[in-house]
Amino acid sequence: MLSALKRLSLVTRIVIAIILGVLVALLFPNIAPYFSLLGEVFIKALKSVAPILVFALVISSIANFHTSQSAKNFKPIMVMYTVGMLLSAFSAVIADKFFPATLHLQLAPEHAAQAPASIGIILKNLVLSFVSNPVVALGEANFIGVLAWAAVLGVAFRHSSDTTKTFLNDTAAAINRIIQMVIACAPIGIFGLVTVTFAEAGVDTLKSYTHLLGLLLGTMVFVALVVNAVIVGIALKGNPYPLIFKCLKESGITAFFTRSSAANIPVNLELARKCGVDESTTNVVVPLGSTINMCGAAVTITTLTLATVNTLGMHVDLSTMLILCVVASVSACGASGIAGGSLLLVPVACGLFGIPSEVAMQVVAIGMVISVLQDSTETALNSSTDVLFVIAADMGSKR
Structure with a gap:
């Protein structure tokens, strides 16, 4: 039986874990709390x-970032990428205003009361997080500080030797393998989280997950058909x-099933070639995208x-939302190449509001529960937009 489970894809195992968690919570609610340790260890x-x-x-990406002067239309494409991400984040803000989502989180009393009083406090916290000691930032999971120091060091390492840059690449790859090992255990952790959550909140949990998933997928469809249409138009x-529609059909569908923008690069290169794009452009910009x-x-x-902000009862004004759009877009650029990599960047944006990492990681775990559809759709949008x-x-x- 264990051998058969190992042969199943991660998505299939997560689906099985969710189903088993719901069944245990509904049929044996008295023993459900005993599975909480599985979820806690995973988080x-x-x-x-x-x-x-x-x-x-982030250090590796910035240090090894290269451009080519032979790539035509490089700057316009980069502008389109930047504007597209910012408008995508803003579309999510608007969607949340019309269809606000909340989550079932296990909160300590002090967590529920941490709402920034004004944009001034948020900016102050942001600046202080930026200048935090890097070792302290890593130890306390201060993601804003981690991101700031990684960006600064990445720029500094751009002038280092090729050997150093290779070491940074190898380090990033090694950390990626570690996170892959953690995510491989996701079905066990998700089983524990789903069991405990459903036992405590019942059907309300299912409604919460469905609402959140619908909000995510609806916003991504809006970006694909409206935001991208405006930019491309x-x-x-x-x-x-x-x-x-051509890009969604020939690139988006394959990316939906592979769940990897990197794995879909050959598909995008071939599609760009068929559409008459010069190879000097595609060979640089498509992998970069x-x-x-x-x-x-x-x-x-x-x-x-x-x-998460809605769940904690925080008030967010327009100026704060605009800052969130920028932070989310910058964070998205550092999304790991593994399936579900964007979820691990959620704590960076949560750090903007002073949300504790313990709470942010619960949100990451919830994201993994719905990642069966969320991550596939996200990858399809990312890759087809590239x-x-x-x-x-x-x-x-040419016109």
Whole structure:
């Protein structure tokens, strides 16, 4: 039986864990609390490795970032990537205003009362987090501080030797393998979390998960068909939908099932070539886009952060939301290449509001419960948008 389970995909095992967790909670509610340790250990493991993952990935990405002067339309494509992520995050903010989501979290009394009083306090906390000691930031899981120091060190390491850059790449790859080991245990942790949560909250939990998933998927569809349409329409000065549907069909569908933007690079390269894009552009920008163009991740990070804010009863004004959009977009660029990587960046955005890492990691675990559909849709949006903007910029420059 164990051998058969090992042969199943992670998604299948997570689905089985969710079903078993619900059944145990409904049929044996008295023993459900005994499974809480499984969920607690899983969240603790995520909390331990996530700050190091963000630190290593961002340093490596910035230190090894290369551009090519031979890549045509490089700047317009980068502008489209940046604008696309910011508008995606803002779309998630608007969606949350109309359809606010809340989560079932296990909160200590002091956590529920930590609501910033004004934008001034949030900015003050943000600045203080930026200048935090890097060792303290890693130890306390201060993700804003971790991100700031990683960015600064990444820029500094850009002038280092190739050997050093290779070491940074290898370090990031090693941390990635560790997080893959933790995520491989996700079905066990999710089983414990689902069992305890359903035993305590019952059907309300299912409604909460369904609402959150619907909000995420609905926003991503809006980004794909409306936000991207506006950006591409401006670039083409014409009807964007034939190109959008072509990219969704030939790139989005394969990315939905592979759940990896990196694995979908060959598909995007071939699609761009068929559409007449110069290879000097595609060979540089398509792989780069699979790393930094993460509009779906920006939606996920923003939505889950706002759901946490709603649960804690925090008031968020427009200026704070705009800052959140920027933080979510920057965080999305550092999303790990593994399935569900964007979820591990949620604590970065949560740190903007002073939300404790213990709470943020519960949100990450909830995200993994719904990742069966969320992550596949997110990857489809990310990857199809990569090639969409490349082709649109190329076609627009030829008109």
